[in-house]
Amino acid sequence: MATKVGVLVMSYGTPESLEQVESYYTHIRRGHPPTPEQLKELKDRYEAVVGGVFPLRANTNHQVATLQETLDTHTKNHDVEFHCYQGLKHAHPFIEDGVAKMAEDGIKDAIGIVLAPHYSIMSVGGYIKRAEAKAEEVGISMKFIQSYHLHPSLIEALTTRVSRKLDQFVEAGAERDKVRVLFSAHSLPEKILQMGDPYQEQLLETSRAVAEKAGVTSWQFTWQSAGRTAEPWLGPDILDTLRTLSQEQVEDILVAPVGFVSDHLEVLYDLDIEAKTIAKELDMRLERIDSLNSDPLYMETMSDVIIKTWEKE
């Protein structure tokens, strides 16, 4: 009989309705409720994007279902059967709920993976810590995938997206080499640099690998979506980068948010609405590569690292 192995697929999580935004935001703020102004500002962002629909939930559901299918295809006739469970950082079903469900189903061994390719103690590290604690409590032995930012299938999926959009710039009359490619990711507090955190370096490694494969020479890395707190966050922020590039007479921008894998607020609002508005004011053309969502190459990436992690003693 095949061994049943749980796969805890962890993701940021999103509210299910505008009414849930307050409790979601309070959870992100570690139990401190937002001020009425902060709450209104966040609700306005969700409404601007989706009019009350939260795409991240449907996208995560679809990613988990597609990953399950991909794992099934690769493990047909194997002595192992993978069973995917969802665990969200800031919404239901929480990371702890996913681990508890595995235990209820009689799972004894599991692997944890996050729908984010780059490791930081403040992002992926946080997911792992919570899953580890719950797994210990319910007696599941878990292994974790910390990052997969240079997996060849991931790099191929991102490269195809960059090349496709650059072709569209050329069709619209731009010179390929004059389009500035901005690789981006969620900013984190600057203090991670003193902690020797690999996040920035891993993001640069992904950016370099994609730029090289797509034959892009005109590129740079920039941060986005920094939190609204008093401490310094990693910069430059994309909005400042756009202003600087405008002064350098750059007219065409392609944003590749390699730190994210799905369509959600940070992409659909921070890039598609906020950054695009600034670009328009500066008389620049700004486009974004399509999100990975359930791209088969992304599913292959995760399936491959999960199987290899399981096989590794």
Ligand code: FEC
């Ligand atoms: O579409 C959605 O409903 C959810 C979109 C969403 C994703 C996401 C991913 C990351 N975050 C990361 C770090 C931080 C840190 C803080 C923080 C705050 C917020 C707030 C919202 C929010 N994040 Fe997020 N993040 C998403 C949404 N994030 C909303 C609260 C309002 C605001 O500041 O904009 C600051 C709070 C704290 O200290 O915890 C830090 C990182 C990622 C990418 C990796 C991952 O997906 O886990 C890093 C998606």
